[in-house]
Amino acid sequence: MKHNTIPGLHHVTAISGPPQDNLDFFTGTLGQRLVKKTVNFDAPDTYHLYYGNETAEPGTILTFFPFVDAGPGRAGPGMASAYAYAVPAGRFDGWMARLAEDAIDFNGPVERFGQRVITLRDPDGAPVELIETDRVAQAPLDGFHSVTLWEADPEPTAKLLTEVFGYTDGGTETGEGIERLRLVAPGDARGAVVDLIRTDTPSIGRSGAGTIHHVAFRAQDHDTHMGWREKLLGLGHGLTPVIDRQYFDAIYFREPGGVLFEIATDPPGFATDEPMEALGRKLMLPPQHEPLRDRIERVLPPLRTAA
Structure with missing residues (x-):
């Protein structure tokens, strides 16, 4: 088995209120693609909605x-x-102008580690940061x-990220009663930054609604994934078995x-059960829940998505 360094984030999973408000905000206001409409595999009477870029890439x-x-x-x-989402070069002022024109409130811009940041709120009040x-x-x-x-206490988490995951120290900033330590993964993958904050x-x-459930990091392939499991178990971390999440192992x-x-894991990806051009259009169920499709569809609230 092999492991190397963690290149960055694979995904972030959060909790929201009504799904339609959530869908409208992330596909409308933020312009993300609904790449998968499925259910919580552990509680299939609840949606699990995935948003991403047009090709549903990790990060x-x-x-x-x-x-x-x-x-x-x-x-x-x-x-x-x-x-925080990464705003590409030259687009930050355009984002501020568009949000202002659409009467969407945001805080900032403020500067963080030399980059401008604005913060808006999703329908549940959760912060959504856009960073230049x-x-x-x-x-x-x-x-x-x-x-x-x-x-x-950020120190034990920083030690895990640097000594095990391979992140490097990106500096510390203090302001408004918050100490922020920046850690950066090697390479240029998306989602390479983790900030640790501490406040009195x-x-x-x-x-609950408006909070983050978990943070997922990338393993580029299954062999690397197993290598990470072996390493973390060897360091005394209590890990779950490998769980098949249909679009990745976890x-x-x-x-x-x-x-x-x-x-x-990066593979198999989100086009494993429907073509890339049709992602997000239909309710996709894992094999173990497909026999329950009629009951599941009756329980789930209606959801209006783009054709």
Whole structure:
């Protein structure tokens, strides 16, 4: 088995309220593609919606478990508190102008590690950060820039990311009562940045609508994935068995600060059960749930998607 360094994020999974509001915001306001409409494999009476770029590449995928009656959540220590999209070179001012023209509120811009950042809110009030980059891309957003983890003590998490995953220290910034440590994966893959924040402001996190459920990192192939499992088990981390998620294999564990981490394989990808040009148009079910399709479709709320 082999392992090397983690190149960056594979996906981020969050919890939302009603699915239609969520879909309209991410495909409308943010211009993402609905790349998969399926169900929570562990609770198939709930959608699992995947958004990404046009070719559904790792590092662009944001997924949601939408619950119609979800209570509001609140980020706190031991939780991922924000994700950020990368705005390609030359497009940041255009994003601000467009949001202003559409009367969509946002905070900023502020500067973070030399890059401009604006923050808007999704329908559940969760922060959605847009960060100016020098990456050249045709799409209005070029997948993930980073994810932020709120830690009571960042040091053990930083040690995992640097000594095990291969990230390097990108510096520290302090402002408005928040200390932010930046860690950067080697290479130029999307979602290569993880920020660890610490604050003395008291907060007790609560899972619910508007919070992040887990953060998934990339393994480029199955052999690498198994290598990571062996290595992490050898270091004393409690990992799940490999779980088949239809579009990738997954292992899960809690990092030292409490955030749920996943390592997910790039293959087989999202075009394994429907053609790339038709992604997101139909409700796709894994084989174990296909016999229940009629019942599942009756339970799920109607969802209007683009033809």
